[in-house]
Amino acid sequence: MNAETGFDLFAGAGVMRERMRRQNWEATALGPPRQWPSSLRTAVGIMLNSSYPMFLAWGPGLSFLYNDAYISVMGRKDGDEVGRPFADIWADIWSDIEPLVRTAMSGEAIFADNLMLVMERYGYPEETYFTFSYSPIHDESGKVAGMFCACTETTQQVLSERRQRFRLQLADRMRELAEPRDIAATAAELLGKHLNLSRAAYAEVEDDGQMLRILADWTDGRAPALPEHLTIRDFGIETADALARGHALCFADVATDACTRPYLSTFQALHAGALLLVPLVKSGRLRSLLMLAHEKPGMWRRENVALSEDVAERIWLAMERGYAESRRRHAEAALARQLVAESDRLRQLFEQAPGFMAVMRGPRHVFELANRVFTRTVGQRELLGRPFAEALPELAEQGFVALLDQVYATGRPFSGQDALVSLKPSPDAPPEQHFMDFIYQPVLDADGSVTGIFIEGYDVTARRLADEAVRDSEERLREGMEVARMVVWDWDLGSNRISYSDNTMDVFGHEADEAPPQWGAIHPEDRLRIMAKVDEAIAARGAFDATLRMIRPDDGAVIWIEARGKVLCDANRQPIAIRGISLDITERKRAEDALRDADRRKDEFLAMLAHELRNPLAPISTAAHLLKLTQAKDPQLRRTSEIISRQVEHMTSLVDDLLDVSRVTRGLIRLQPQLLALPDIVAATVEQVRALIEERGHRLTLTLPPNLPPVMGDRTRLIQVFTNLLNNAAKYTPPGGEIGIHAQRDGDGAVLAVRDNGIGIEPNLLPHVFDLFTQAERSPDRAQGGLGLGLALVKSLVELHGGRVSVSSAGPGRGSEFTVRLPLAGDTVLPPAREEPEEEHVPRMRPHVLLVDDNMDAANTLAQLLELQGYTVSVEYDAGAALARTERETPQVCLLDIGLPDIDGYELARRLRALPATAGAVLIALTGYGQEQDRIRSQRAGFDYHLVKPVQLDNLNAILSRIGAPAPAAQH
Template identity: 45%
Template sequence: MLDATLYQSMFARSPIGTIVLSASADPVILDVNDAFLRDVGHTREQLVGRLLFAALPAAPEDPDDPYSNGVTALRNALARVLASGEPQSLTTQRYPIRSILPDGREVFVERFWSVTNTPIFGADGSLRCIQHVSIEVTARKQAEEALLLSRREALDAARQAEAERARLGAVLQAAPVGIVLADTRGKVIDANVAHDALWCRHCEPGAAPLDFSEWKGWWADGSARHGQALAVDEWPLAAALRGEPSAHHLIEIETFGASRARRIVVCSAAPIRGHDGQVDAAVVVLLDMTERLRAENALRDADRRKDEFLAMLAHELRNPLAPIMAAAELLVQDAAAPAGVKQASAIIGRQARHLAGLVDDLLDVSRITRGLAVIDKSPLDLSTVVAEAVEQVQPLVASRGHSLALDVQAAPLTVCGDRKRLVQVVANLLNNAAKYTPPGGRIRLAAQAEAGRARLSVSDNGIGMTRELMGRAFELFAQAERDADRAQGGLGIGLAVVRRLVELHGGQIAVDSGGPGQGSCFTLTLPLAPGAAHAGGAQAAQLPAAAGQALEVLVVDDNRDAAQMLGIMVQHFGHAVRTVHTAGEALDQARLHAADVYLLDIGLPGMDGHELARRLRAEAAGAGAVLVAVTGYGGEEAQRAALAAGFDYHFVKPVKGGDLRLLLRDIARARGLGVQERGAAGGARGRYLGR
């Protein structure tokens, strides 16, 4: 047992603030040590013998402040000690201490305490007092709160920086120009999609430094260095990383795509400096000027061709005016013999008609380009159009000693169109062929039906065309550059009129040439009139097949016009044909009456042609038949898919009549000879035809 003096010395000199409270609901301070007096700034006389909450009052509790509950928390803890006889510790509490300023004003200084209340029992087990130990942790609490605030501020700053980065990234990616940022070592920090699309290469941030020797570029600024390749250190990004000020350069670049295309860009680069003024990074902006420059060049070219056209128009108008004026002067003089008068009148008539033709051409192009051309459509046979056009150009063809061969199918080619305008189209093509073919040349006109469309071509062995001229053959005034001496005459607007008239009929026109001196071929296609195939096919269907060689053919295509035309073609070859438009109908027809040959479109709705072929192969109706795929896909992958599905042959649309006729002929012969049909008709299973 320690003696009382020693105990009192230990209590008084303990470095931890301690007070002894009475064991009551409103405790009285029985004793207090020196450490507690220092913590609260009071004397022993001010505290001992007084009620705890009177001697050490706290600022009124704020109900809106969750930390302002020190008095309540302490009262509750003391009550629990009395009730349970167990020590009670409190989490860190805010318990402000009253203080008197030098000017006499009373203030409460915010203080934080870590408190433990321990019951003290006597020898008889009765509760004698409560030891209240409090450690001031104000400095620690303030440091913790400062740290927490700092963390919050850091998190807020990080979130704000991330939001700013996200906004900058969104702006970067949305920009319609190519943008790339790189650090001082040339490593990409960021690049937007427009930059990657322009170069056809993805610039991965943080990858190896850019190797400028890989990037191909040439100066395109029109200066003395125009066309020279950029050296490694001449790239604007390299210059910016050296700290050179921002600059704008016109550069032609070569992309990394498979085509290695070239683009002309305005390249702007600038250094990015840190707080110390040193270059930390650089930014490059690339504006693609290719299409704009092409458009500007096209406008300049169009303006030049317009000027040339006007000069050429004056020349063309003067040509007929000269003989007209001379003939008129002769008639005015009344000095010509009757034969001379007749001759002069004939000259005036011919040249006036020539002038009228030129004016008609000008009016045509004016009306058509302004959308004022009127097309009076009605069903007509294209062969009558060809006959009328040939009649118109025959004098020119004969005068130049050309031979004109016609190859027009016997069955009607009924289209819905304007007879006068279509005659104008065909006559213009024949007229061009005659004009641009040296005397004694060969001209051929062919017309036939192909996959629901009428196809007409005019070919010659004339002067031919360059690839550049083919690209603009149907533009206005393109003819002005075709022949420098203008020996052929004309305004160079005929083909532009032809293209627009063909388009107004729902058709298309194209030109092909092997090059200068290799002749030209103009091909136009027009949609056949609805139901026209019936008119042309009725007579063709009456053609008998060779004895024992007629096949049963089932055509399956959801495009009714395509199915109808393919059926007419098969009938024309002398075979029996049925047409259906869905896979379900095809299976029903096959079960009712099996066919020898099935012509199946691949792109059928619901069940496609591949699945239909597999179903037919699984049934008796198609097990021994010849299956022919008819599709718009002609690559090796499409052929492999057709072969895997059970097809024997693969045609690419539009199906060529000659190829189909030969295939059906060979199948019929093989069938008549008793040879197994599948794969025996002139080739291995899956052979690719109709290229």
């Protein structure tokens, strides 16, 4: 009830009034009706009181309201749609009507007449037509606040008019045809294009009632051609029986219909998602079958089914007429020999002849007879009783009267082939060009005198144009085959002979009839493999494709060929031939080899780059630690050492990301999956990023529900994923920001989100944030750093785990959220954590360390650092000096660089293992090479540990602390 007017807007009968009375308007963008502006209430009242289909859209989101008459337009969309956005309800046609809506909302009324829209009102695409208007609705302030639509669906009217035009076109085209195949092909093509089909095929049923002989097979160019024969029983017994009774069968989806699903291979051969079968039964026997298909599933309109049945009947009648015309043509020859004696029969034959005919008498060539085809050809002019030159003056100017005079004077016939003739379709129209085949035959009386001329011929314009089109197509095909270096071939399995296209010499190096026998041209290393593929295809009545090498017989060159072939079968499904193509892909193979070589060189470059970058980082990192240890009381030096350490860690992280991305893209990363608890992964992640979070003063919130099932994953890699995300959140959020990690279970997956209220992401960057080298626009100081690798690595690692990662952001300055979804490890429960017995601390003597590195700065700074921690350290800068040192000293630990100047670290390790003094020493590789193959190689050379420069001193100290003899017990 409206408080101001006392008028209830939704009072009264009607489906939509009832829905609007029940509608929870507070949950919609429109709000309670009592708060609606008067212009909206007025428009709604007009709409609900109208029996004409109407709707209105109101507000910024164009909330959608409609009346009872509009329900039929909605189809299955009708339901709880009241108040939803216009664009959501009609999403399937929004791209078509959105410009019209925008025009109306700008204040300009718009009208559309019979606009075609492809709607999905019943679960499938449907061609519809509407006449409607969009009118702007102004609110009390005068601004356009909504739009109003009154519409009429004109689909039936438009399609009915189209069907009528189609019937007229079909009648016109078929009236000119006599050959059964031409009739069937023309009707199939017209019907296929009219109904937007993927295939329209017409088949006659042979006398056995089972075999279909395909007379016409029109397709939209995407469906493969049908074989010459099909068997009705291949459609299924139930379908065959229904067709025999003359029932048209509609299948909306052959993949799901109970009648077609068991015989799906047959219907897939028809390239059919939706199929209509129209049988024609005459005298109690199935005579023909019209097969119509859509590539995708969809319903068949009743009107189109009726139209198809009508077309099938018309094809039958036209073909019967064609057969009769064929029989009649045989009789025409006999009738022509009795022309004088049987003039009445001649006139009948004249009128029924498929070509044009005329008889002219006397030297002025006066028309005595002209059949309908002749009259139609020359434009329905008055001919009888008029001289040729007067009736057809434009032909007289083209020399045809002179030809008639010649035949009349000499008594010798004249014939023309593909003669170019200019004819006016009407006296006032411009001339049109035709091509004619004709003959001028003299008519003789009893004494042999010429009394007239008989003209017979055909308008062959369509044939001439078709021939030119075929020649043009063949020329383009030849040119395309030459450019693509493609050979087309047919292999007759019975005679074992292969026929080739004309360009065989250019591609294969032999003429078409001089091919090496059997498989002689195929490279011996590929021969058995290709023979097996071909035999397999023949046995399966299928196809094959293969890449192989061939040897050109003309120059012995080895070429790469991509061959594809399809086995052809007879009516009994016996293989009779293979049709195929062969492409010379030698240049492509060379390009691929070049790309692989470039990729290998790129990987070698990345490994060398990492090594060369890590080497100078090692002494810098060690020097920073030395500063921290030796100058701990000097706050400025301590801050300096911390800055150096952070920058070294950042540089090392960039190198590691670069190598990780390279390994992921080449598929070299192998996960080591185990049951993992997400809270443990989160704890490890937070620990790694804690320093940065505290440094920038962020507030970190963790939301981890209890009893979250475990995931199966690689612990190191998952920590790497979440560390990247959390590190980004900390870097790209201004100091004092809010960061949250939230985890939850979602069906059979675990979802973990990292949110922040930082700088956000531009909308145009969102689709590309996981691409390699993608970054937002940097500030001039490049404060955030990075190469744009981290998120690409995150995406790759998550997908290796069978998960997915996504990002969302409301825009610049509004933060972002990265969400990782990982599959749960079923119902597996993590075993309870075992409490490890606390190791008894046994004091150990510091081992003697031999440090070998040709980088003197790196060696000296690391030696100083170790000595500060109480280790005895010997330093050498090449392998020879190191081996000489072991003759004087017996180190327990050997820290060896790999890239030494005389012999490499691998060989040095093997020699140290062979010496009695150092056979039991702990060998630690200290190198800039950190890829998996480098670690495997160092292990095989005898190293116990593999550390990557710049070395993490905590890791080195942990190793060294476990080495050495127990310290002597204290003496009391």
